[in-house]
Amino acid sequence: MSIRLLRCFSSLTVTLLGLVCLASSALADAKLEGTNPAQWRVLWLTDPSTAATVSWSTAEQGSRHVVHYAAEGGDKAVVSSGNDGKYSGGAAYYHHAELKGLKPGTKYTITIESDGKKSPAMHFFTAPDKDELLKIVYGGDSRSDRGMRRHVNKLIAGLAKLNKSIIAFSHGGDYIATGTSFGQWNAWLSDHELTVTDEGRILPIIPARGNHDVGRLYDEVFNNSGGVGKNYYALNIGPTVRFVNLNSNISAAGEQAKWLEGQLAAARPKVRWLLANYHRPAYPAVKRPGKSLTYWVPLFEKYNVDMVCESDGHSIKRTVPIRAGKLDPTGVVYVGEGGLGVKQRRPDANRWYLRSPGFVGRGHHVQVLTFSKNELQYECIAIDGKIIDKYVRKPRK
Amino acid sequence: MSATNLSGTSCHWNDHCWKTVTWCLRVVLLSQCFGVALATWQNGTPINALLFNDSASGGWNWSEESAIWVDHTGAAWSLAAAVWIIVVPAFTRRRWPWRELAVVLQVVALLWIIVWQLSITLAAWELGGTWTASPPFGWQWDMNPLEPAGVEKHRSFYELSLTLGEHAARILAPLALLIFCPIRRGVVISRRRIEMAVWLMRLAASATFLIHGWNAIQLSPHFIDLLIGSADNLLDWTLPQATAETLLRAIGMIDVVLAILVLACRWRVIAGYMAFWGIVTACSRMTAVAWQWGLAESLLRAANGGLPLAILLYWWYTSRGRAIFAPSADPTKDSE
Numbered sequence: 001m002s003i004r005l006l007r008c009f010s011s012l013t014v015t016l017l018g019l020v021c022l023a024s025s026a027l028a029d030a031k032l033e034g035t036n037p038a039q040w041r042v043l044w045l046t047d048p049s050t051a052a053t054v055s056w057s058t059a060e061q062g063s064r065h066v067v068h069y070a071a072e073g074g075d076k077a078v079v080s081s082g083n084d085g086k087y088s089g090g091a092a093y094y095h096h097a098e099l100k101g102l103k104p105g106t107k108y109t110i111t112i113e114s115d116g117k118k119s120p121a122m123h124f125f126t127a128p129d130k131d132e133l134l135k136i137v138y139g140g141d142s143r144s145d146r147g148m149r150r151h152v153n154k155l156i157a158g159l160a161k162l163n164k165s166i167i168a169f170s171h172g173g174d175y176i177a178t179g180t181s182f183g184q185w186n187a188w189l190s191d192h193e194l195t196v197t198d199e200g201r202i203l204p205i206i207p208a209r210g211n212h213d214v215g216r217l218y219d220e221v222f223n224n225s226g227g228v229g230k231n232y233y234a235l236n237i238g239p240t241v242r243f244v245n246l247n248s249n250i251s252a253a254g255e256q257a258k259w260l261e262g263q264l265a266a267a268r269p270k271v272r273w274l275l276a277n278y279h280r281p282a283y284p285a286v287k288r289p290g291k292s293l294t295y296w297v298p299l300f301e302k303y304n305v306d307m308v309c310e311s312d313g314h315s316i317k318r319t320v321p322i323r324a325g326k327l328d329p330t331g332v333v334y335v336g337e338g339g340l341g342v343k344q345r346r347p348d349a350n351r352w353y354l355r356s357p358g359f360v361g362r363g364h365h366v367q368v369l370t371f372s373k374n375e376l377q378y379e380c381i382a383i384d385g386k387i388i389d390k391y392v393r394k395p396r397k
Numbered sequence: 398m399s400a401t402n403l404s405g406t407s408c409h410w411n412d413h414c415w416k417t418v419t420w421c422l423r424v425v426l427l428s429q430c431f432g433v434a435l436a437t438w439q440n441g442t443p444i445n446a447l448l449f450n451d452s453a454s455g456g457w458n459w460s461e462e463s464a465i466w467v468d469h470t471g472a473a474w475s476l477a478a479a480v481w482i483i484v485v486p487a488f489t490r491r492r493w494p495w496r497e498l499a500v501v502l503q504v505v506a507l508l509w510i511i512v513w514q515l516s517i518t519l520a521a522w523e524l525g526g527t528w529t530a531s532p533p534f535g536w537q538w539d540m541n542p543l544e545p546a547g548v549e550k551h552r553s554f555y556e557l558s559l560t561l562g563e564h565a566a567r568i569l570a571p572l573a574l575l576i577f578c579p580i581r582r583g584v585v586i587s588r589r590r591i592e593m594a595v596w597l598m599r600l601a602a603s604a605t606f607l608i609h610g611w612n613a614i615q616l617s618p619h620f621i622d623l624l625i626g627s628a629d630n631l632l633d634w635t636l637p638q639a640t641a642e643t644l645l646r647a648i649g650m651i652d653v654v655l656a657i658l659v660l661a662c663r664w665r666v667i668a669g670y671m672a673f674w675g676i677v678t679a680c681s682r683m684t685a686v687a688w689q690w691g692l693a694e695s696l697l698r699a700a701n702g703g704l705p706l707a708i709l710l711y712w713w714y715t716s717r718g719r720a721i722f723a724p725s726a727d728p729t730k731d732s733e
Contacts, residue, residue: 144454177454178525211527212454249528251618253625253685254638288440291622294686343451346461 029190030119032092035062037112037119039189040196042204043096044168045225048127048237049104052204053223054112055096057189061086062115067097072107083223088216090182096223104129110202122200125167128238131373135165136237137203138367140172140279140311141338143212146187148364149341151383153194156366159381161197166368168237169195169203172311173210173248173279174338180215189221206235208245210279210311232256234263241371242267246278252291260296264303272395273371274305281310283334285317285347285360300332304396306376307369310336315347316361316380318391322353333393335378339365359389414714415577418707422574423482425703426510429567430472430479432696433517437472439693443520444468455523475513478506482574493582500580510571518568522560529556530615562608566675566700569601573707595711602671602704603656609678609701610652613645620645623678626685659705665716668709675702 030038039057054067065081081095095114102108105128112119128134137156142149160166176184196202207222209231219228226233226245234244244263250256260276267274280290282297290312300308301323315337323331334353347360354360363382370377373395380389436442441464448464450456459467481502488499521527532555561568576594579586613620621641628636636644652674658667679698683691 144451144456146453177450212525214525214527214529249618251621251625251638253622253629254641258638288690291686293690294626295622342454343449343456343458345449 029193032057032059032186032190034058034117035060035115036117037114039186039193040112040119040122040202041189041192042110042124042202043223043225044127044204044206044235044237045223045233046235048168048204048235049129050102050126051098051100052102052108052124052126053096053098054110055094055221055223056112056114056119057087057092057094058114059092061093064116065095065097065114066112067099068111068113069099070109071103072109074103085220087182087185087220089180090186090217092182092186094220102126105132120200122196122202124202124204125164127167127236130238131240132238133165133370133372134167134238134241135163135368135370136168136170136206136243137166138170138172138277138309138335138369139338139340139365140208140210140309140336141174141314141342142171142188142191142340143174143177143184143210143342145341145343145364146191147341148383149188150191150194152340152364152366153191155381155383155385156195156203157197158385159366159368160195160201160203161199165370166203168206170206170243170245170277170309171208171340172277172309172336172338173208174212174311174342175210175218175221177212179213179218182217185217185221206243206245206277208277208279208311209247209249211249214249230256232259234267236271238371240272240373242271242274244274244276246276246292246296248278248280248290248292252295257295257299261299261303264299264305268303272373273307273376274303275307275309275369276300276305277309279311281312281334281337282308283317283319283322283351283353284310284313285315285337285351285354286313286345297332304330305332306393306396307378308332308334309367310334311338313337313347314339314342314345316359316363316365316389317347317354318359318378318380318389319353320355320358327353330396333378333391335367335380335391339363359391361388363388414711417710417714419574419577421703421707421710422570422577425570425699425707426507426574427479427483428696428699428703429514429570430475430510432693432699433514434472434476435693436697437468439690441465442468442472442517443524444471444516446524447520450524455525471513471516475510478509481506496582500578503578504575504580507571507575511568511575514564514568514571518560518564521564522557525556528618529559530612530617533611559608559611562604563612565601565604565608566704567697569597570700570704573598573601573704595708598704598708599659601700602668602675602708603659605675605701605704606652606659606671607656610649610656613649613652615649616642616645623681623685627681630684659708663712665709665712668705668712671705672702672709675705677702 032038035058037056041055043053043055045053065084066078068076068078070076079097079099081097083096086093104126106126107123109121109123111121137159156169175188178184207225209218225231231247232245237243280292282289282293317337319334320327321329321331321333344362346362349360365380365382368379368381376393378391379387382388445464445468448457448459448467449461451458485499485503488496573594576590624641624644625636628634655667655671659671679695679701682694
């Protein structure tokens with residue numbers, strides 16, 4: 001009964017807050033001129049409980065780029081950027097400063113400084129080290145409908161403002177249409193500032209590479225997430241959630257599959273929730289399956305992955321639990337597939353894995369994943385803040 | 398069907414040779430168009446995506462229904478055209494105007510297949526969003542003479558070359574058949590025209606092998622997975638990625654050498670190997686993943702092995718005294 005009440009309350013809260021948040025102004029659109037810090041973002045690439053990367057851009061190269069940070073109630077510290085350079089094909093510069101040795105579950109205030117020019121003070125939360133409720137926002141495909149992209153980003157900021165349990169934003173790839181176009185990345189980076197709340201709260205981004213994100217710029221924007229040429233990595237979000245980010249742009253069958261099996265085998269006995277995230281879907285709502293169906297799905301099933309986040313199809317989908325190509329309550333659920341700012345397609349509702357109790361839909365959206373001791377709750381939230389799909393999964397025995 | 402022999406005298410082109418080569422091309426086109434239709438039904442071609450995508454991603458911003466309609470209609474017409482090309486020989490002994498009508502429709506059908514295949518290729522180039530081998534010799538990404546100066550380049554000329562080269566066999570196979578087939582009854586096809594068709598096939602096969610070879614040398618991740626997946630499914634062999642990459646580099650270099658040799662020499666062994674390898678690599682789309690998802694991709698690559706096979710057949714007939722040009726009993730009679 002209490003869980004049901006909690007769920008109702010949670011849904012109502014998200015809906016109302018989503019609507020309210022659309023009206024709230026976010027900290028955004030900083031001018032990219034001189035050495036003014038702009039296009040700020042926080043990246044989670046290794047251990048979100050103790051480390052984060054603060055990234056930003058400047059129009060001019062500058063010489064001294066630092067981040068001032070402090071834990072709530074703690075001493076101030078300064079870290080210099082460790083990875084700077086000029087964006088490929090662009091007239092701006094990227095800077096990445098790695099914050100290490102952070103305290104888990106703690107609010108960190110940051111101010112970015114480039115040659116004496118400072119950003120507004122902002123903050124983010126590190127992942128907890130205790131078994132407590134946490135949420136992440138998930139979505140993919142923000143590549144071409146800029147108006148909707150900005151709208152969805154404001155929705156994300158609103159959700160973050162009104163729900164402190166949301167601690168990160170996972171992007172499933174296809175940030176932009178032409179990966180080698182700095183102009184498009186430049187616009188995306190500025191738009192991403194809209195995900196920062198008006199109180200200055202930043203949701204750390206967990207990036208995955210999409211098929212449109214070709215070229216060097218992706219690595220320059222996301223500080224070589226997972227390593228240049230690989231871009232696959234895994235991280236713990238708290239002690240109970242393991243989030244495996246894969247790259248569907250490179251070989252799926254080779255080293256990546258081997259690495260994936262190692263990750264899943266090691267993580268499954270240790271965590272309550274095991275998830276994967278990548279771009280090209282194994283169980284698509286629109287197109288035909290990607291290589292993940294052949295090379296990754298058997299591993300997901302072997303190691304009982306709980307949920308898989310997919311993108312690319314420009315629609316909304318949640319499959320039934322699937323094992324061995326059939327509906328099986330013990331199987332893996334695939335959700336997606338891309339609505340952060342791209343023209344939406346009509347999904348094929350007749351595919352067996354999407355029929356009820358699965359779900360398909362169309363429209364811009366984000367997904368909120370809530371991890372608790374008793375359940376993993378999935379909610380798909382439309383652009384108007386309404387929850388249009390909801391699914392609950394219990395922990396595996 | 399007549400032609401001019403090597404010494405320049407008018408003669409019939411050997412029936413068997415002509416029939417074998419043109420039937421090879423007809424079957425290749427049927428497979429290719431069936432593959433395109435299946436791919437359209439399963440996934441949609443790049444034309445669908447180009448028409449549907451919003452203008453910010455280089456698309457035409459059509460409604461999804463319209464984009465799908467155009468895509469499906471184009472594929473359906475291509476399939477119908479390929480079926481017609483198979484049926485046409487049955488009309489060649491009919492009286493006027495049936496034979497003439499059938500042949501004219503065959504020309505229209507072949508032109509349609511060329512136009513549709515070229516459109517798919519150009520749409521694929523315009524869309525991007527796929528892995529692309531690095532340019533050789535430090536070429537720059539923005540080398541695109543088709544886009545105005547001072548504007549951020551959307552797609553490069555280099556990418557266009559890659560895409561056109563990769564699809565050259567499927568675009569030029571119908572053109573080769575078009576050149577091989579006379580329109581008027583009893584027409585004498587010049588040796589020059591036959592050689593032109595054969596040279597076209599050689600160029601198309603060369604371009605396709607060259608670009609695939611270049612992609613292999615650059616370790617296309619898609620090719621790596623084809624190797625690993627096929628080795629696993631067919632041989633139950635877990636091929637390490639490093640081994641697959643070594644093999645791929647070797648395969649790529651062989652492909653590039655073949656691409657040069659097919660232009661430089663008339664060695665049947667070259668055409669034979671290219672036919673074999675073109676068919677094997679097309680089929681690898683099925684053997685690497687579940688066959689029902691790879692079937693369309695295999696079929697639409699029929700020309701990759703089919704064109705070298707047609708070249709091989711032509712060279713086989715024209716070598717060792719298998720006279721391709723037999724004396725003409727009646728130069729006005731069409732032996733088609």
